[in-house]
Amino acid sequence: MDIQDLSQRIAAGERRALARGITLVESGRADHRAQATQVLAALPRDRQALRIGLSGTPGVGKSTFIEAFGMTLVQAGLCVAVLAVDPSSARSGGSILGDKTRMDRLSREAGAFIRPSPSQTHLGGVARRTREAVALCEGAGFDVVLIETVGVGQSETVVAQMSDLFVLLLAPAGGDELQGVKRGIMEMADMILINKADGDLKPAAMRTCADYAGALRLLRKRPQDPDGYPKAMMVSALAEEGLDTAWADMQALVSWRREAGFFDATRAAQARYWFEEDVRSALLSKLDDATAKRAMEQLGSRVAEGALAPSAAAAQMLDVLDGNFGPARVDPVPDSP
Template sequence: MNIDDLVKGIAAGERRALARGITLVESSREDHRAQATALLAALPKEREALRIGLSGTPGVGKSTFIESFGMMLIAQGLRVAVLAIDPSSSRSGGSILGDKTRMDLLSREKDAFIRPSPSQTHLGGVARRTREAVALCEAAGFDVVLIETVGVGQSETVVAEMSDVFLLLLAPAGGDELQGVKRGIMEMADIIVVNKADGDLKPAASRTCADYAGALRLLRKRPQDPDGFPKAMMVSALQESGLSETWGEVQALTDWRRANGFWARARAAQARYWFEQTVKHTLLAQLEAPKAKAALSELSDLVAQGAIDPTKAAQDFVAQLER
């Protein structure tokens, strides 16, 4: 693969080149990892997209919301990329990757790019290489990158480490105030969006929105938030109501953070976080080397036989790696 040609294609906004680039950075092959590192280093760094993370429980309507939200942004002249993370089976390792088929209208737009990726059992709601995929979308000139998490519950906070604004989607009657003050994902959310606020569910959506608005007032104020944030809002992705208001709040929040220096500080902190995570993954990758696997297998057998204490065996194994 010619990295220079790939960089030129991505910089020119070619969707085919972008798709090939994401496939390359997601590959675990050793030769591909070296090429991916070269690709990321050669990308233009001056382009910057607004990164919006989205999470929510399965069935809350994330795909419908993203399609309606994305179509609204494109109508305003913006280019939109969607990185949808699909859960991988812990048994077979496979993923359905069906998110693109649920965004039929958005997938036809020339100013949209939708890429489903398997989580590969990576925890935190995103895939291990999602951050690199975001960088590629930025280099391709997209104005907004929407990062849709797997959607498994309150522990999906890793997406907040790669996004500028974090939206949490909830369904009507999704919990009371006590549910709302739970730690974890609630503390990371910038805007809580109560979806499906239409038809018979609208009164329930109104109550849920009020409950969460009250719960958010009980949380400690964050320095990176202006007055009124985080906040709860009602949206009907099906009827396309509340979308422009949500976008307006996202813009108001990002404008304030830029003006007060929090945007640049958050980007710097995220870069530090992903550097440390990459170091950890690189060290863990050493365990897959043949020599390390042989030593690990031998010590595991000794531990199983009771011939050596697990703690002592672990110390011996680490000592062998350091030699």
């Protein structure tokens, strides 16, 4: 594979090259990981897209909202990339990857790119390499990147560590107002959108919006929020109502954070977070080493027989890994001039 050619084609905005690049970064092969690192390093560094993470429970209408919202952005002259994460089967390991078929209008737009990816075994609502896929979309020149999570529960907040705005979609009459003050995904959201605010559900949507607006006022004020944020508002993806207002509020929040210095500071903190996560992932991958597997099997058998306590076996396993790693080497930092 010609890494330089692939990087140049991605930077030129070629969709096929971008799709191939995302496949490369999602691969677990060691040679592919090395090539993916080279591709990411060769992309332009001066391009910056607005990253919007979207989460919500299954059935809330995430795909319908993303298509309607994406069409609004495309009609405004923006290029939009959608990274949709599908849950993987715990039995077979496969995923349907059907999000693109739900967004048939948006998928036909020249200014839109949709890429479904399996979550595999990664927790947190996103795939392990979604962050790198976002970087590829930024390098390809997209203005907005929408990151759709698998949409499971209150602890799926990893998407907030790779997005500039975290939007939570809720359905009308989905619970009592106590849900709004629960910690977890609720306190991570920058905006709460009550979807399906149309037809017979509109009165219920109004009550739900009022409940969550009141609950948000009870949460501790965050330094990165101006007055009035986070906020709850009603939208209808089906009737395409409230989307322009939601986009205007998102832009206002981002502009305020840029001027106040929170935007760049948040991205810097996110970069450090993913550095630490990559280190943890690399350490866990050491368990696939032949020596480590053999030690795990032997110690696991002794634990199963009752000859060794799990905590004692874990301590011995760590000693084995320490022996494999050897002493850590850190390059000295040069003195400042």
